[in-house]
Amino acid sequence: MRYSKEHKQQTHQRVIETASHAFREKGIDGVGLSNLMKQLGLTHGGFYDHFPNKEALVTEACTCAFEKSSEWLEHVASHYPGEEAIKILDSYLSQQHRDNPGDGCILPSLAGDMFRQPDPVRQVFTEGIKRYQNQLAQLLEGKTEDSQEQAIALLSAMVGCLTLARAVNDPMLSDEILKVGHNYFSKLLGLESRQS
Amino acid sequence: MRYSKEHKQQTHQRVIETASHAFREKGIDGVGLSNLMKQLGLTHGGFYDHFPNKEALVTEACTCAFEKSSEWLEHVASHYPGEEAIKILDSYLSQQHRDNPGDGCILPSLAGDMFRQPDPVRQVFTEGIKRYQNQLAQLLEGKTEDSQEQAIALLSAMVGCLTLARAVNDPMLSDEILKVGHNYFSKLLGLESRQS
DNA sequence: TGTACATCAGTGAACGCGCGTTCACTGATGTAC
DNA sequence: TGTACATCAGTGAACGCGCGTTCACTGATGTAC
Numbered sequence: 001m002r003y004s005k006e007h008k009q010q011t012h013q014r015v016i017e018t019a020s021h022a023f024r025e026k027g028i029d030g031v032g033l034s035n036l037m038k039q040l041g042l043t044h045g046g047f048y049d050h051f052p053n054k055e056a057l058v059t060e061a062c063t064c065a066f067e068k069s070s071e072w073l074e075h076v077a078s079h080y081p082g083e084e085a086i087k088i089l090d091s092y093l094s095q096q097h098r099d100n101p102g103d104g105c106i107l108p109s110l111a112g113d114m115f116r117q118p119d120p121v122r123q124v125f126t127e128g129i130k131r132y133q134n135q136l137a138q139l140l141e142g143k144t145e146d147s148q149e150q151a152i153a154l155l156s157a158m159v160g161c162l163t164l165a166r167a168v169n170d171p172m173l174s175d176e177i178l179k180v181g182h183n184y185f186s187k188l189l190g191l192e193s194r195q196s
Numbered sequence: 197m198r199y200s201k202e203h204k205q206q207t208h209q210r211v212i213e214t215a216s217h218a219f220r221e222k223g224i225d226g227v228g229l230s231n232l233m234k235q236l237g238l239t240h241g242g243f244y245d246h247f248p249n250k251e252a253l254v255t256e257a258c259t260c261a262f263e264k265s266s267e268w269l270e271h272v273a274s275h276y277p278g279e280e281a282i283k284i285l286d287s288y289l290s291q292q293h294r295d296n297p298g299d300g301c302i303l304p305s306l307a308g309d310m311f312r313q314p315d316p317v318r319q320v321f322t323e324g325i326k327r328y329q330n331q332l333a334q335l336l337e338g339k340t341e342d343s344q345e346q347a348i349a350l351l352s353a354m355v356g357c358l359t360l361a362r363a364v365n366d367p368m369l370s371d372e373i374l375k376v377g378h379n380y381f382s383k384l385l386g387l388e389s390r391q392s
Numbered sequence: 393t394g395t396a397c398a399t400c401a402g403t404g405a406a407c408g409c410g411c412g413t414t415c416a417c418t419g420a421t422g423t424a425c
Numbered sequence: 426t427g428t429a430c431a432t433c434a435g436t437g438a439a440c441g442c443g444c445g446t447t448c449a450c451t452g453a454t455g456t457a458c
Contacts, residue, residue, distance in 0.1 A: 044413090047413090101311065109308065115363060157353040160354065168310075188383070228444060238403090245400085
């Protein structure tokens with residue numbers, strides 16, 4: 001079949017977005033290219049018209065996931081001026097986020113495997129984390145003097161908290177981890193005094 | 197070959213301990229049973245004299261890793277009375293720990309994959325995390341009223357911090373993540389005022 | 393003390409399976425005349 | 426407007442590979458006599 005000029009680009013983008021979701025949900029090794037293409041109504045052979053190999057897809061899919069997080073941060077920044085930080089905590093440490101890894105932040109899903117990945121993928125993560133840090137720092141700016149440091153501490157804490165909340169199979173413990181994390185990490189930001 | 201009575205038990209234990217290290221270093225899917233047995237000077241066929249399947253090894257190896265963490269906490273508790281919390285942070289967020297995942301805490305290595313694992317493995321993690329929380333809480337007891345909550349918040353934060361420090365391939369950023377995490381999370385514990 | 397035998401931890405060939413990757417092919421469509 | 430052709434996104438059989446798992450076998454050793 002021959003298609004319009006943008007058709008191949010669209011397919012390329014669809015593969016990336018489907019993969020981005022699937023990787024977060026099932027892990028990188030948990031997603032086979034054959035199954036992935038089938039999800040899109042295509043066959044596995046066509047994959048190599050779009051990417052030289054699986055690793056290239058992984059880097060593009062991770063880039064895409066970080067991009068989504070960046071957009072989310074911008075969205076929060078523009079819609080909740082003055083209470084960005086607490087909104088980020090609310091959303092990041094929500095049951096909704098915990099229960100839908102495929103739609104959420106890539107860090108709790110895949111960061112734990114990063115030190116075992118080839119360098120191009122780690123590179124994408126490194127840049128993604130730096131960008132995350134910068135954007136968070138911007139939102140915290142003015143509230144503290146060391147917003148860059150606060151940003152990376154907050155990101156670390158949120159990632160760990162969501163990771164543990166997902167890991168346990170006891171729903172009550174999981175809920176508690178989210179609740180306690182939300183409570184303590186807002187203290188970390190000095191938000192406690194603002195709220196009370 | 198026929199051996200002394202304890203010989204099989206010893207082999208069983210050696211498999212578990214080698215696997216426990218290998219899983220943390222290479223991930224569960226990254227460790228093949230054939231290679232694992234070869235590391236021990238055995239052949240892959242013998243594996244099934246010790247375990248019904250790989251999943252059983254995974255649960256035993258994870259249990260073993262949590263046990264090691266528990267011993268480490270006890271060690272800190274008995275050797276640094278009065279400054280347990282800061283010693284835990286020092287050690288957990290150290291370059292040594294970051295650079296040796298195989299010998300370290302299982303959580304930054306494998307917790308991110310747990311929500312994709314079968315239930316028996318998640319069960320081991322759930323119990324391990326509860327035990328971690330209780331032991332940490334005991335060390336914090338007296339310093340705060342809500343030591344259970346503080347314990348799980350601290351654990352979350354440390355796990356996330358080490359995970360990100362390992363994920364990035366920029367050594368300076370990685371060091372900074374550790375340093376900033378150490379700084380901020382000791383604030384979270386109210387240790388800052390104690391030290392200054 | 394010496395010999396025959398039972399035990400059983402460990403061996404290694406073989407299995408089916410899904411993986412990433414390759415490649416000769418297809419066939420609908422845009423284009424040239 | 427109608428026809429022949431070139432394009433190229435997508436097809437699907439085939440590849441080698443490592444995986445988890447099975448199983449008939451081995452052979453050193455403890456034990457019985």
